[in-house]
Amino acid sequence: MSESPYTVSDVMTHTVVAVGRDASFKEIVGLIDQWKVSALPVLEGEGRVVGVVSEADLLAKEGVKGANEQALDLAERAKSEGLTAGELMSTPAVTVHADASVAEAARIMARRRVKRLPVVDAIGILQGVVSRSDLLKVFLRPDEEIAGEIVHSVLTKLPVTTPLSVTVADGVATLTGSAAERTYMPIVARAVRAVEGVVDVRLELTHR
Secondary structure, three states: OOOOOOHHHHHOOOOOOOOOOOOOOHHHHHHHHHHEEEEEEEEEOOOOEEEEEEHHOOOOOOOOOOOOHHHHOOOHHHHHHEEEHHHEEEEOOOOOOOOOOOOHHHHHHHHOOOOEEEOOOOOOOOEEEEEEHHHHHHHHHOOHHHHHHHHHHHHHOOOOOEEEEEEOOOEEEEEEEEEEHHHHHHHHHHHHHHOOOOOOOEEEEEEE
């Protein structure tokens, strides 16, 4: 069964604001405020991503004020004393490739607890950035488009012996018809739910 065609390249932002290792603390704060982003890739050479400096990295300087220095670990102390992107950044950067699926990018963000991922090529050169809001764009797909994919790209590849009718409203896919094999229904539901833009799946099927 082929996967839904949406990849990171379909939703990512191609115009990216980035900084070099020597960018100053104040310059970084200014760019984050100007471009309304939560983090900036840090580049070296011809555009290879070597790290990411985020709002959290910058806030370490404010967070240690009044704190007991003896209670700070080395990483916290280093962040709080950082003056440049190279000293402040988190490295290695958590990145993703343009041909990764939207679902894969979402899993990386959730697992690594980041809001934005630099998109890089095979050698780590920056290609773009994908954010949480970018990944949510798949839920803007027209209902008719989602229904068409379910009918032509999903159900035709599943062990469904009788035709099923598909309607999609506000991203909720409803399948109606007669299901000869009850045991296949969890497989059908799982496959339909995997289609990009599907919010929920409802099976309104009769069994012979």
